[in-house]
Structure formats: C-alpha cells, structure tokens
Amino acid sequence: MTVQNAINWPERYLPGTGDNFVSNEVIVKGLTAAQVWHYLVDTSTWESYYDNVADISFPQGDGPELKDGVGFSFGTFGFPPLAAGVVELQEPAEGVPGRLSWTAQQDGPPQERLHVLHAWLVEDLPGGRVRILTQETQIGQPAAELAQQTPNPMLNGHQAWLDGLVRAASGHSG
Template sequence: MTTQNAINWPEKYLPGTGDNFVSNEVVVRGITAAQVWRYLTDTSAWESYYDNVADISFPRGGGPVLADDLVFSFGTFGFPPLAARVVGFQAPGDGVPGRLSWTARQDGKPEERLDVLHAWLVEDLPGGRVRVLTQETQIGQPAAELAGQTPNPMLNGHQAWLDGLVRAASGGA
C-alpha cells in the first residue's frame, strides 16, 4: 500500500469553507517530481504550456523562479493581475513531496474582492510515476460566481494547467 501526501491547509482556506474550491490531480508515468517542479516554479515557462495566465511580474524584484515569500502578480480567468505571495515552498526530494502554495488577492469594491490560496503537491510514486495535485480555495463574490457556473471554469482551467505542465515536463510542446 502506498500512502499519498495531502496539502496542508491554513484554517482560513480549509476546503469547503470558502466560496469556491477545486481539486485537480494527475498521476503519470515516465517523468519525475523534479522535472515537473522545474516547469511549475519557473514562471517564465508558464505561458508556454498554459494559456490562462498572463502579465506575470515581480514588483519587488526576484523571479522568474518562485521561492518562499516571493511577491509576484499575474492575470488569470479574466481578472486584472492579482497580487500574489508564495507562502509555502519545499522542493521535492528523496521521499519528500514538493509543496508550493501562494495567496493571491484582488482588492477593490466588495463585489470585486477576491482572496485565494492555490496549493500544489508534486510527489514521486513507486513504479516510475509522479503525482501532481493542485487545489485552490477562493473567497469572495467573484469566486462564488465562478462556482455557480457549470462546468466550473476553475476546475477546467486547472486541469488545462496540469495537462500542459505534464506535457512540458515530458519534453512536449
């Protein structure tokens, strides 16, 4: 039996307590957590494999590779660039899953406010497989509006991100 790791959630963002929560996962053979991690943490590669991200910037310097406590911004799902900060960063290692999470915010009028925690877990599994899990909790009226759509655009958007990430890590375009 193989036990798989889970994302560690701050209480504020516990799944099911916000206005929108999505969870996407892939398990594939033939690539490693280290290969996936390279494309996940290098924001300069994101637009090459995921078409729902734009305008990535680092207002305080640093980047394009994400690191703990790094401040960045990016546009996605039609929102103006969200102010983001890496709040969890652990590269994958022998028997240790990679963990990446960031918060992202959109301030403004109450109906525009958005507060998000997007978390990733990347782990090698027995048999030459890798598991990539991404989950996101969103709080705010824009999140509730997304959650009310069928299918949920976040669910489909994050699946496209996962699929592109796996293709990139596998050496595909």
C-alpha cells in the same frame, strides 16, 4: 500500500469553507517530481504551456523563479493581475513531496474582492510515477460566481494547467 500526501491548508482557506474550491490531480508514468518541479516554479515557462495566465511580474525585482516569501502578480480567469505571495515552497526530494502554495488577492469594492490560496503537491510514487495535485480555495463574490457556472471554469482551467505542465515536463510542446 502507498500513502499519498495532502496539501497543508491554513485555517482561513480550509476546503469547503470558502466560496469556490476545486481539486485536480494527475498521476503519470515516466516522469519525476524533479522534472515537473522546474516548470512549476519557473514562472517564465508558464505561458508556454498554459494559456490562462498572463502579465506575470515581480514588483520587488525577484523572479522568474518562485521562492518562499516572494511576491509576484499575474492575470488569470479574466481578472486583472492579482497580487500574490508564496507562502509554502518545499522542493521535492527522496521521500519528500514538492510543495508550493501562494495566496493571491484582488482588492476593491466588496463585489470585486477575491482572496485565494492555490496549492500544489508534486510527489514521486512507486513504479516510476509522479502525482501532481493542485487545489484552490477562493473567497469572495467573484469566486461564488465562478462556482455557480457549470462546468466550473476554475476546474477546467486547472486541468489545462496540469495537462500543459505534464506536456512541458515530458518535453512535448502544445
């Protein structure tokens, strides 16, 4: 029997308690968590494999690699750049899944406020496989509006991110 790990959720962002939640997962043979990890934590690679992210910056001069506690900002889903901060980062190792999560927010009038937690789990599985799970909880009116669309743009956007991440880690472009 193989046991798969789960995302660590802060209470505020517990799935099903916000205004929008999506979960995307792929399991791929022939890749390792370490190969995937580089393309996930090095933000300078994001735009090469995911077209729904732009304007990545590190206001405190950190980056482009994400580290625990680092603040950054980025634009996505048509929102102005969101202020983000890494809240969990654990590099994958033998028997230990890679974990990355950040919070991001957009302030302003109530109809524009958005708070999210975007989490990633990357783990090696038996048989030369890697599992990549990404989940996000969003709170705020813009999130509720996304959740009402069919299909949910965040679900499709995150699937495109996963697919691009796998292509990049596999050494394939486009």
